[in-house]
Amino acid sequence: EIVLTQSPGTLSLSPGERATLSCRASQSVSSSYLAWYQQKPGQAPRLLIYGASSRATGIPDRFSGSGSGTDFTLTISRLEPEDFAVYYCQQYGSSPPGGLTFGGGTKVEIK
Amino acid sequence: QVQLQESGPGLVKPSETLSLTCTVSGGSISSYYWSWIRQPAGKGLEWIGRIYTSGSTNYNPSLKSRVTMSVDTSKNQFSLKLSSVTAADTAVYYCASEDSKLHYFDYWGQGTLVTVSS
Numbered sequence: 001e002i003v004l005t006q007s008p009g010t011l012s013l014s015p016g017e018r019a020t021l022s023c024r025a026s027q028s029v030s031s032s033y034l035a036w037y038q039q040k041p042g043q044a045p046r047l048l049i050y051g052a053s054s055r056a057t058g059i060p061d062r063f064s065g066s067g068s069g070t071d072f073t074l075t076i077s078r079l080e081p082e083d084f085a086v087y088y089c090q091q092y093g094s095s096p097p098g099g100l101t102f103g104g105g106t107k108v109e110i111k
Numbered sequence: 112q113v114q115l116q117e118s119g120p121g122l123v124k125p126s127e128t129l130s131l132t133c134t135v136s137g138g139s140i141s142s143y144y145w146s147w148i149r150q151p152a153g154k155g156l157e158w159i160g161r162i163y164t165s166g167s168t169n170y171n172p173s174l175k176s177r178v179t180m181s182v183d184t185s186k187n188q189f190s191l192k193l194s195s196v197t198a199a200d201t202a203v204y205y206c207a208s209e210d211s212k213l214h215y216f217d218y219w220g221q222g223t224l225v226t227v228s229s
Contacts (some may be wrong), residue, residue, distance in 0.1 A: 001172065032213055033213065035197070035214075037156075044205055045219060046136065047216060050210070050217075051213055051215075056217065088156055092214035098156045098163075098169035099172070102155055102156040102157070102158065103155070104155045
């Protein structure tokens with residue numbers, strides 16, 4: 001099973017600052033199969049990024065994804081008040097075939 | 112716009128079987144994979160498994176021995192059964208549509224809390 005490790009666990013920042021979230025995989029992941037989600041309390045996760053760098057419909061361009069192989073990054077260029085939430089990365093791969101895992105999450109909190 | 116809605120008992124006794132159904136509206140159940148994902152309170156997301164409209168399935172290896180998924184295309188529904196539940200299975204259970212090519216989840220149900228307790 002491919003394990004995704006997200007860091008840091010918590011990120012304390014102020015509105016307007018830049019947020020950089022890391023997702024590291026225990027084995028190489030195809031960029032096509034790496035996604036990022038945002039989750040707010042009491043809500044279902046919302047798709048932000050798929051294919052490592054493609055923004056989902058309606059997602060503001062302050063959200064961007066990058067990376068390849070085992071290291072992926074979600075960047076929020078300037079934090080808006082509504083961006084304080086928990087973020088998860090997710091991969092689909094071949095170990096095992098058809099397997100799918102999520103990272104443990106990074107909480108972005110107001111400093 | 113595709114909408115998903117989970118339904119089923121909110122309380123299940125230990126050792127019994129958890130059963131949930133997800134109803135899909137606003138679109139056809141065809142051409143997608145359909146997944147179940149759960150989240151214990153205050154914890155992260157865990158993928159349980161997926162089913163395609165053909166009936167083919169993939170399950171999380173850690174749950175595989177206890178999970179059964181099915182699909183009813185005539186009702187635009189798919190279902191989850193998780194047997195021999197314990198308190199560790201207490202969680203919010205989400206159903207979601209999984210893109211069949213890139214395997215991301217674009218539509219989610221609101222989630223339903225299932226508590227395992229006697």
